[in-house]
Amino acid sequence: MGDTDPKANKRAERQVVVLFAISVLATIGFLIAYFALPPGETADSMLRSNLALGLGLALSLLGIGLAAVHWAKALMNDHEKSEDRHQLRSSDKDREAAVEVLKEGAADSAIGRRGVLQGAMISALALFPLAIVVPIVGNAGGEWNVGAFRHTFWRKGRKLMTDPSNRPIKAADVTIGSVFHVIPEGINESENPLNEKAKAVVLLVRLDPADLKEAEDRKGWSYDGIVAYSKICTHVGCPVALYEQQTHHLLCPCHQSTFDVADGAKVVFGPAKRPLPQLPITVDDEGYLIAQSDFTEPIGPSYWERLK
Incomplete structure (x- = not known):
């Protein structure tokens, strides 16, 4: 397990970085395909464009999703925790305890000490919205004459x-x-x-x-x-x-x-x-x-x- 074996921990970190890197490359590929492969007027050109855009978007999302799952499973501990149910609004003491749990989780992820992993995650999350924004902006001046x-x-x-x-x-x-x-x-x-x-x-x-x-x-x-x-x-x-x-x-x-x-x-x-x-x-x-x-x-x- 990554939380007990330093070598396994480092290996898992590299795997998560690779998954985020795949997402980054897929987003860049999506943007390149958007400009380099316009739909055109033929069925073949539309097929090529849609296939390239679909693969780029799918790999971009898949990279982020798999990286998040693998991070949680391999880099964070798997100790079970439970707590009793209370009234809907917790007491101030419980709220302070919840904040401490969140801080503990952040510390457990060790994101502050994993510079490469942190950079890969930020890059993937920062670039992915471009796959949504660029087509919207690109179609802003399109033909909307219903x-x-x-x-x-x-x-x-x-x-x-x-x-x-x-x-x-x-x-x-x-x-x-x-x-x-x-x-x-x-x-x-x-x-x-x-x-x-x-x-x-x-x-x-x-x-x-x-x-x-x-x-x-x-x-x-x-x-x-x-x-x-x-x-x-x-x-x-x-x-x-x-x-x-x-x-x-x-x-x-x-x-x-x-x-x-x-x-x-x-x-x-x-x-x-x-x-x-x-x-x-x-x-x-x-x-x-x-x-x-x-x-x-x-x-x-x-x-x-x-x-x-």
Whole structure:
């Protein structure tokens, strides 16, 4: 044990210093990755950036946590102490005794005599907040125009294309109970395809027309039982893609919000507060499914400037 064996004590101290040093290096690595590996516009660049930032943050916290645990277990004594319960406010004598216990604990940690250990701990704890502050400051001037979610890449006449194969869809090929993941025609050639796709993704489902419950103002938004809804959950924006054919329910895997596709994608369970926005669709002269317009309401989670 470190509290009885001087050699073991010194070895444990070095191990704690190494753990704090790992945290320091991981925080520095996080900061380097933040500036050197911006997310970019491609999935690969986002993957590299998120992986580097995640590893840096994880190792930084892990180093501090393991160092604190190892310090307490290996460098401080393991003598059991107990005291009787008293009234909520201790007497002045007990309060003075508590202060003495705290002083004893500080002395037991020997932080005042371990200069290298003290420096490693202070460095790790001082640097780690930068992993939180720097991204916040860096994003302070970012694009916060929530109005951008009021419009997507969908336009009147744009074909519904399968995702990811990017093939147009004929209404005759959509059987009852089938599900298609859909993107707008031409989105891959847009200026920011990744951003546009994140807003425009749609789930296409065909039901028996007799099962559909359509509001009067939306009776022309479907085609022969085929309906299209935004895949972006109205809770926090997770992809809604788990369809249960027998109940016509659509489930968000993140927080279990459940929507009834047969009844305007209304919420039947979970934390979401509004239905999934519906994409009005029809067919062109060749029988291909096309959009009648963009969504008529903002997609995604509710936010402070969203129009009702």
